Amino acid sequence: MSWSQRIDAALDERRAADSFRVRQSLSGGNGRLLQMGERQWRNFSSNDYLGLSRHPEIIAAWQDGAARYGVGSGGSGHVTGYSEAHETLERELADWLGYPRALLFISGFAANQAVISALARREDRLVADRLSHASLLEAASLSPAQLRRFPHNDMAALSRLLAAPCAGQQLAITEGIFSMDGDRAPLAEVHAITQASGSWLMVDDAHGTGVIGEQGRGSCHQAGIQPELLVVTFGKAFGVSGAAVLCSESVADYLLQFARHLIYSTAMPPAQAQALSASLAIIRSPQGDTLRRHLQRLTARFRAGAAGLPFQLAASETAIQPLIVGDNGRALRLAQRLRERGFWCCAIRPPTVPVGTARLRLTLSAAHQEQDIDALLEALNDCRE
DSSP, X not given: OOHHHHHHHHHHHHHHTTOOOOOOOOXXXXXXXXXXXXXXXXXXXXXXXXXXXXOHHHHHHHHHHHHHHOSSOOXXXXXXXXXXXXXXXXXXXXXXXXXXXEEEESOHHHHXXXXXXXXXXXXXXXXXXXXXXXXXXXXXXXXXSEEEEEOTTOHHHHHHHHHSOOSSOEEEEEESBOTTTOOBXXXXXXXXXXHHHTOEEEEEOTTTTTTSSGGGOOHXXXXXXXXXXXXXXXXXXXXXXXEEEEEOHHHHHHHHHHOHHXXXXXXXOHHHHHHHHHHHXXXXXXXXXXXXXXXXXXXXXXXXXXXXXXXXXXXXXSSEEEEEEESHHHHHHHHHHHHHTTEEOOEEOTTSSOTTOEEEEEEOOTTOOHHHHHHHHHHHHHTOO
């Protein structure tokens, strides 16, 4: 089979399974409303949980940073790409989350891949929750270490795997809030098990940081633990993009020497780092508390209204509210019917989620208003099959 035949066969297989992904360009809006041409939709597919992507103070900080530093960093942080704006943001993040150091990365995907590829050796074992993000599982599977996956949030299985003999070191890997189901890891138990086995713990809290806990400090702080490696991302509650790894002084220095994604990538623009500092200031402030309370009220309102709908609503108390449909085609039809009614809700299908669990991954934002929630519930009721 030639390259072209192989590619065409893979694409045909995706189309036949109703799993073919497409992109659509929007002409405006990434918050409460999306726009394409002259038409607008209420947006229920964004990870902009606090509605900060269009906050005027954050936009102004980016503009000021661009005027001061230019629009790009010009190189790797090891060469000329590390600015005062980067250093300030790293220091603020470390202070906020209670770690000695923070290192910035261009994306959460890059941060997860960098940490695992830099740490894992052939004699080591990586033990990951089966529903961990693709970036974590891919990095673990490509590393020289042994990868063992345990059933989702199964603490007995995690304990058994970490108790097995290992010639090297062990790293347990999980998320704070799981992106496709909106449920949480039992982090206090996970941490206790890893501590008892002498292992390290890595937590990706992309969907918890900024959204839950005191000052939005996230899942680990709320659970009262401090994993050896904490990954936070800025494309969700921060409303921007990028990521950071929180760790000890020695681990930070180690990553600066051996994390190839950090060493050989152009650093994020200094203007972006300055915008992220402005976003962090809002998240930590009373304004951030107000936004989180509003989001919690909207989530409770949605769940109460959705209880009577003929869809399986996942057991999530977070801003991620998946409606499990099951069949790929049915999920696509439901998403299309909602779009015709003015709601942007994306169908998530395998391989992103397990076969037979296609869903609408509804995400709520503090940018929404109560009437948005009520209108969505009414539209879902109208779309029942």
